Amino acid sequence: MRRAWVLLVFIAVTSLSAEKPFDFATTPGKLPKNIRPIEYAIRIQPDLAKLTFSGSETVQLTVEFPTRQFVLNALDVSVTEARVDDKSIANSAIKIDTKNELVTLLLPEELRPGQHSLALKFTGKINQFGRGLYYAKYQEQGTGAKKLFLGTQFEATDARRFFPCWDEPAFRAHFQLSVVVPENWMAVSNMPVANERKISGGREVSFQPTPSMSSYLNVFCAGEFDAIESETEGVKLRVITTKGKAESGRYALESTAQILRYYNQYFGIPYPLPKLDQLAIPGGFGGAMENWGGITYYEMALLFDPENSSVTTKQRVYEVIAHEIAHQWFGDLVTMAWWDNLWLNEGFASWMGTKCTAHFNPQWEVWLEKSIPRDPARRIGIPKEQAMEGDARATTHPIQQPVASEGEANNAFDDITYKKGQSFLRMLESFLGEEPFRNGIRRYIQAHQYSNSTTADLWNALGAASGKPVMEIAAAWTEQPGFPVVMVKRENNCKVLLTQERFTIGFDNASDGLWKIPITYFIDGQSAPATILMSEKTASLEDIPADRALKLNVDGAGNYRVAYDASSWKLLLASLHGMNAPDKVNLLGDAWAFVQAGREPLAFYTDLVGRLPQDTALAVHEQVINVFDTVNHLLADTPQRDRFHNYAQRILRPTLNELTFQPTQGELVTASVLRASLIQQLGLLGNQDVSKRCRENFQAYLKNRASIPPDLRAPTFAVVMRNGNAEIWQKLHELGLKTTSTEEKQNYYDALAFATDPALIKKTLAIALTDELPTSRAVFLVSKVARESDRPDLAWEFAKANFKGLIAKVDALGANSYIPSLFTLFTDPNRIEELRGFAKTHLSEASAIPVEIAADEIRFRANLRKRLIEQIEVLP
Ligand SMILES: [Zn+2]
Numbered sequence: 001m002r003r004a005w006v007l008l009v010f011i012a013v014t015s016l017s018a019e020k021p022f023d024f025a026t027t028p029g030k031l032p033k034n035i036r037p038i039e040y041a042i043r044i045q046p047d048l049a050k051l052t053f054s055g056s057e058t059v060q061l062t063v064e065f066p067t068r069q070f071v072l073n074a075l076d077v078s079v080t081e082a083r084v085d086d087k088s089i090a091n092s093a094i095k096i097d098t099k100n101e102l103v104t105l106l107l108p109e110e111l112r113p114g115q116h117s118l119a120l121k122f123t124g125k126i127n128q129f130g131r132g133l134y135y136a137k138y139q140e141q142g143t144g145a146k147k148l149f150l151g152t153q154f155e156a157t158d159a160r161r162f163f164p165c166w167d168e169p170a171f172r173a174h175f176q177l178s179v180v181v182p183e184n185w186m187a188v189s190n191m192p193v194a195n196e197r198k199i200s201g202g203r204e205v206s207f208q209p210t211p212s213m214s215s216y217l218n219v220f221c222a223g224e225f226d227a228i229e230s231e232t233e234g235v236k237l238r239v240i241t242t243k244g245k246a247e248s249g250r251y252a253l254e255s256t257a258q259i260l261r262y263y264n265q266y267f268g269i270p271y272p273l274p275k276l277d278q279l280a281i282p283g284g285f286g287g288a289m290e291n292w293g294g295i296t297y298y299e300m301a302l303l304f305d306p307e308n309s310s311v312t313t314k315q316r317v318y319e320v321i322a323h324e325i326a327h328q329w330f331g332d333l334v335t336m337a338w339w340d341n342l343w344l345n346e347g348f349a350s351w352m353g354t355k356c357t358a359h360f361n362p363q364w365e366v367w368l369e370k371s372i373p374r375d376p377a378r379r380i381g382i383p384k385e386q387a388m389e390g391d392a393r394a395t396t397h398p399i400q401q402p403v404a405s406e407g408e409a410n411n412a413f414d415d416i417t418y419k420k421g422q423s424f425l426r427m428l429e430s431f432l433g434e435e436p437f438r439n440g441i442r443r444y445i446q447a448h449q450y451s452n453s454t455t456a457d458l459w460n461a462l463g464a465a466s467g468k469p470v471m472e473i474a475a476a477w478t479e480q481p482g483f484p485v486v487m488v489k490r491e492n493n494c495k496v497l498l499t500q501e502r503f504t505i506g507f508d509n510a511s512d513g514l515w516k517i518p519i520t521y522f523i524d525g526q527s528a529p530a531t532i533l534m535s536e537k538t539a540s541l542e543d544i545p546a547d548r549a550l551k552l553n554v555d556g557a558g559n560y561r562v563a564y565d566a567s568s569w570k571l572l573l574a575s576l577h578g579m580n581a582p583d584k585v586n587l588l589g590d591a592w593a594f595v596q597a598g599r600e601p602l603a604f605y606t607d608l609v610g611r612l613p614q615d616t617a618l619a620v621h622e623q624v625i626n627v628f629d630t631v632n633h634l635l636a637d638t639p640q641r642d643r644f645h646n647y648a649q650r651i652l653r654p655t656l657n658e659l660t661f662q663p664t665q666g667e668l669v670t671a672s673v674l675r676a677s678l679i680q681q682l683g684l685l686g687n688q689d690v691s692k693r694c695r696e697n698f699q700a701y702l703k704n705r706a707s708i709p710p711d712l713r714a715p716t717f718a719v720v721m722r723n724g725n726a727e728i729w730q731k732l733h734e735l736g737l738k739t740t741s742t743e744e745k746q747n748y749y750d751a752l753a754f755a756t757d758p759a760l761i762k763k764t765l766a767i768a769l770t771d772e773l774p775t776s777r778a779v780f781l782v783s784k785v786a787r788e789s790d791r792p793d794l795a796w797e798f799a800k801a802n803f804k805g806l807i808a809k810v811d812a813l814g815a816n817s818y819i820p821s822l823f824t825l826f827t828d829p830n831r832i833e834e835l836r837g838f839a840k841t842h843l844s845e846a847s848a849i850p851v852e853i854a855a856d857e858i859r860f861r862a863n864l865r866k867r868l869i870e871q872i873e874v875l876p
Contacts, residue, residue: 019400019479021460022453027337028403029168030100032071034064037166037173038115039209044162044220045180046133046150051126053133057163059118059173066110070118073160073167074103076132081121084111101157101406103164120164126150128775130285130811132161133220136774138282140224141244141740149223149242150181151296153285153811156339156409159215169214170337170452176209179220186225188240190218190293192275210292211272212450214335219291221279232257233264236275241303242282244740248303249280255318259325262356267329268442269449276328278302278321282742283774285811288320290327290349297324298776299742309743310676310711311669315357315364323353329445337452339409343399343478344455346413347421351429354422363669367426368556368585368619385589387419388559391483392597393860394507395853399424399478400455407846411816423559424477430557431473431518431531432466440465473516473533477559484515485561486534486552488568496541496550496568498534503561505597506860517560524549524575549575556586561593573611581617588623596864602871609651610876614658618670621655625681628652632685634827634865636790640872645685647875652682661693663709672711679712683719684754694719702731713744717751718788729760737772749773753784761789765798768806775809782806783821792825803842817850819843824857827865832858 020026025033039060046053055077070084074096082089082105093106105118126133130153140147152162160167181187182202191208198204210218226246229238230253237256239249256278264270273293280302288297301320304313330352331345358366390396399421403409429437440462448457455478456471463470477483485503490496500517504510514537521541522529525548532539544550549571552562564572576584591608594600609624628648635641656678659671682690698720700707708716720728729752736748749772752764764785768778786795799806799822810818819842823835832855839851 019454019456021456022337022448022451024170024337024452027168027170027452028340029170029338030102031073031166031168031171034067035061035070035166036064037061037171039174039176040163040165041176041178042163043178043180044133046126048126048135048148048150048182051135052123053126054121054123055163056121057119059120059165061116061118063111063113063116066112068107068110070105070107071102072164073101073157074122074164075101075158075160077122077124077161077164079103079120079122079164081119083119085116086119101160122164124161128284129809130776131158134284136281136283137771138242138774139740140242143244144740147224147242149221149225149281149284151221151279151281151284152219153289153296154216154218154291155289156216156342156413157406159218162218162220165215167215168338169216169335172212172214172335172450172452174209174212175215175218176207177218177220178204178206179222180204181222184224185222186227186240187220187222188225188277188279188294189220190291191273192236213292213332214452217290217292217332217335219289219294219296221281221294221296225279228253230254230257232260233270235260235271235273238275238277239280239302240277241280241299245280245299245303248305249278251304251306251314252278252280252302252317252321255321256325258360259322259356262359263325263329263352266352266438266441267445269329269333269445271328272333272449273328276325278324283776286774286776286780288324290324290331292328292332295324298774300746303742305741305743308710308741310714311673312676312711313743315361315366318361319353319357319366322356323349326352326356333450334445334448335452337454339403339412340400341454342403342409342412343417343421344453344458346418347399347425350418350422351425365581365617365619365670368582368622387415387423388483388561388589388593389505389596390415390853391420391481392503392505392507392593393853393856394504394510395849395856396481398481405846407816407844411846411849420483420559421478424474427518427558428462428470428474430520431533432462432468432470436466436468437462440470473518476513476515480513482510482513483559483561484513484517485563486517486519488550488552488562488564490544490546490565490567491540494542494544494546496544498539498541500534500537500560503593503597505593506856506863515560518558519552519560520554520558521550521552522554524551524571524578529554547571551575551579551583551587553586555580555582556589557582561590563590563594563599573608576611577613581615581619584612584617585619585623588620588627592623592627596860598863598867601874602868603874606647606875614654618674621652621674622677624651625677628681628685631868633787633790633825634861634868635872638865638869640869643872643875648685649682649687652678652685653687656682656690663711672709676711676715680715680718683715684722691719691723695723698728714747714750717747718754721751721754722756724755725757726760729755729763742774745773746777749781750784753781753788756789756791758791758794761785761791761794762798765795768798768809769802776811779806779809779814779818786822786825792822795825796822800838816844816847817853820847820850820854823854824861826858827861829858829862 037059042057044053044055079094089105095104126135133152135148135150137148177189179187180202187205189207190210194206194208196203196205224243225240226243227238227240228246239253241249277294279296280299282299286298288301304317326349330348336344443465444458444461459471459474482502484500487499502513517534519534520529520531591605595602595605635644659675694716697708697716732748732751736745739745768781782795786792839847
């Protein structure tokens with residue numbers, strides 16, 4: 001598996017050929033293209049006591065060529081009855097292929113081309129791991145009563161667990177859903193309710209049919225819900241929550257109106273459905289899903305409580321909403337033809353969501369923000385550094401990659417797809433110009449609405465709107481893996497020679513590549529930045545004064561790194577005082593990457609840090625804090641760690657002193673976020689004074705919750721637990737058990753992961769098997785312990801011993817990568833064989849790639865750790 005995949009990568013490098021525009025007949029997939037569904041009418045009746053459901057459906061379809069069989073997708077549903085054009089099919093003619101997730105109906109006679117109908121009856125299961133129709137239990141706000149709700153999650157390939165269907169994105173159809181729910185439940189789907197009636201055992205709710213769309217975008221949720229609503233530009237907006245929580249959806253409801261108006265304008269086609277529901281669900285799955293007209297969110301991504309939520313939560317809510325609503329056009333109205341173009345959905349929504357968030361909230365520095373990505377369950381809205389880190393490794397892949405199986409489709413949801421996609425679009429927009437770019441997007445949406453598309457369709461539209469060779473520029477960025485580093489060398493006569501090569505980390509025999517790089521640069525003291533398109537291996541800049549600093553990659557908006565020769569670097573260091581925050585963050589990011597790659601020693605980075613002016617731009621400090629956090633973990637159990645702690649405290653402490661420990665009236669929102677990061681990091685770096693303050697504040701908090709401002713709660717709990725004993729653990733655990741706020745609960749349980757006493761670590765790990773946390777979150781507690789306690793060995797022992805119980809809770813996107821991800825915290829290369837051995841007997845074929853990614857990460861960490869130990873002595 002793995003080997004074949006690597007080969008494909010190399011073939012792609014040598015033959016960069018633009019792919020074709022969308023064509024239904026040649027779109028990849030398993031299902032034969034001669035039969036197309038047009039309209040489904042589906043009726044589902046759940047049995048909440050047995051956690052099963054029974055269903056029936058009638059599908060109107062078009063047959064293009066004479067056929068003797070129907071092939072469609074089904075998984076974990078049993079088809080009990082089938083009729084074609086009202087003629088019954090014998091049970092023996094219904095063939096189930098579990099491995100390929102297919103059901104084949106052998107027809108008694110050849111079916112002629114034209115319109116036909118298929119009627120099926122079936123039964124299925126309601127699960128708790130967030131695939132298909134799932135249930136989750138929760139404590140109700142206010143009453144504390146144990147309740148249950150139903151939800152669905154279909155992307156990428158799980159609609160087939162709910163009803164047999166043509167479950168590939170190019171098979172668009174209209175879906176009309178009816179469901180039976182208990183009397184006092186609210187039921188929600190993509191479209192408004194058409195009618196409802198009382199029946200024995202509950203209420204039957206029928207929804208209006210959807211516009212033509214892909215199967216994975218269907219949604220159904222039901223439970224004891226509350227809602228708040230408003231209307232904007234003719235669209236009815238609702239935020240729906242479990243009972244008692246609706247008011248915490250106010251911020252989301254207001255933000256949605258703002259975002260929807262912005263997109264109506266940007267895309268040039270107004271939001272096409274009559275309503276947009278957004279549901280905050282307390283478990284079942286952990287992310288957010290752009291189901292057309294009925295977006296689902298894990299509660300923490302949608303609810304904001306002004307009294308108790310942190311600024312970080314507020315930003316995340318805005319960003320995630322902006323991302324999911326962008327999908328209503330990019331993904332739902334126009335859908336990628338096949339999963340090899342998943343980046344069209346995700347890269348675009350990430351870029352668009354961030355652009356919209358930055359537009360309305362410039363104070364958040366969203367393009368630079370580095371404070372949130374530590375959460376392994378969070379996949380949205382993080383800038384390019386993470387993507388570049390993965391893209392430099394041997395385990396990278398092109399943005400567009402072949403996808404043959406369901407498991408591979410789920411593997412495609414990674415940093416390259418989301419963040420490299422986003423980063424490339426940002427670079428392309430700044431090269432083409434904001435307006436030509438938007439015109440291209442409008443042209444693309446107009447041409448492909450209610451249909452599918454490929455990357456080629458997007459490049460064609462952007463090329464036509466801008467008059468620039470977009471296809472030619474883009475191919476190297478989306479069809480070959482990796483990205484370049486541009487080397488800057490000063491020559492005589494004010495000339496600067498630029499040379500590009502592939503940038504790699506721990507990947508010795510990487511193939512080279514050639515990119516068309518839209519390079520931006522400025523000369524210190526000259527106001528306007530300039531642009532050139534670097535198309536060849538080398539290029540040169542003229543008229544660059546020999547005594548002036550030259551900075552490439554203005555604002556760090558480009559997806560490439562820059563290595564300066566000694567004299568250029570010296571001039572840059574001397575010009576740091578006048579440089580803006582994005583450019584400083586960019587230099588820090590590149591410098592750290594060079595240390596990771598072994599191109600420069602640690603001192604290259606720390607020297608730059610030491611020269612930074614003491615301003616408090618959030619992003620600059622966040623970059624440093626993140627690197628210190630990485631180094632601190634890598635030096636676990638080494639005698640060198642103390643020396644590093646002293647150094648890092650000396651660097652960070654003055655900034656906290658300047659900010660002060662408690663918030664000040666009227667301060668910038670970034671000050672509050674930075675304070676939280678500094679307190680946590682300094683506490684973890686062993687700063688006695690910060691630890692003491694946290695302890696005192698925690699004691700005060702136990703008596704009066706308002707005594708710690710929301711932004712400082714999570715860091716305070718983490719620091720207190722790091723230095724705390726069994727009694728602290730107990731207190732935090734009690735608080736976590738009691739609260740019905742998902743955000744507060746997460747804060748308390750996350751803090752438990754910072755304990756270092758093995759007895760406490762084991763107690764924390766055991767929680768992952770209980771139902772104290774929603775299933776989708778509980779499993780990540782193990783990852784959190786592995787990371788924060790510096791004891792990945794204990795986390796892995798626990799996971800190995802409880803493999804079945806844990807894996808039953810992991811959703812589709814995590815199923816292949818969950819176990820390998822626990823290994824990424826090791827620094828001992830001997831663990832690689834252990835992981836491979838375990839994968840061979842316990843994990844699916846689709847885990848092969850995550851296993852190799854983990855193996856590469858272990859090698860990388862072992863190597864970097866060794867170098868850091870050797871180089872730590874030079875720290876000032
Ligand atoms: Zn998305």
